[in-house]
Amino acid sequence: MNGSLRSNTVDIELRRGPAGLGFNIVGGVDQQYVVNDCGIYVSKIKEDGAAALDGRLEEGDKILMINGVRLEDQTHKAAVDLFRTAGDHVELHVLKKSCHGTNGPCAPPAEPASWLSYVGLAAVLTGAGAVLSLLYLRHVRRAF
Incomplete structure (x- = not known):
């Protein structure tokens, strides 16, 4: 050594x-x-x-x-x-x-996700839900 x-x-x-x-x-x-x-x-x-x-x-x-x-x-x-x-x-x-090297367990631990990243994820999911709701409502209106 x-x-x-x-x-x-x-x-x-x-x-x-x-x-x-x-x-x-x-x-x-x-x-x-x-x-x-x-x-x-x-x-x-x-x-x-x-x-x-x-x-x-x-x-x-x-x-x-x-x-x-x-x-x-x-x-x-x-x-x-x-x-x-x-x-x-x-x-x-x-x-x-x-x-002891970079190809094994020496990589730095992943940083814990901050509350801001959870808020961002919630915003994306909410936006996707809103878009899908609008598309569904358009489809339902056309059906009548």
């Missing part, structure tokens, strides 16, 4: 809660999530889980190691088994999502 990648990695210690570690993973040598990358990525952070309460792990982060075991070249099932048997105190070495 070069220096620029090291500065974008973090070590995160989590304590397993009643619902586990509180996140889902994707990836592995048999289920690539990112093109030409067999790594293991966080796909979902579960609300109120250990990871969410800690706040440092994010969806799209690449997990490089768990309890000192490298996840590179692991199958998805093997990685899942490592997480399941990791014990109550888990140490993760993580590459933050902002630094």
Whole structure:
């Protein structure tokens, strides 16, 4: 690893809660999530889980190691088994999502739609409804 990648990695210690570690993973040598990358990525952070309460792990982060075991070249099932048997105190070495390419989960999250876009959509639908109503009324008038 070069220096620029090291500065974008973090070590995160989590304590397993009643619902586990509180996140889902994707990836592995048999289920690539990112093109030409067999790594293991966080796909979902579960609300109120250990990871969410800690706040440092994010969806799209690449997990490089768990309890000192490298996840590179692991199958998805093997990685899942490592997480399941990791014990109550888990140490993760993580590459933050902002630094591992643009063809995968590093794309910035979509901005939530503002209320203005909903108003615009409502206006378009209302206008379309009005036009259809006028066309219908014209057709009904001609029928008599």
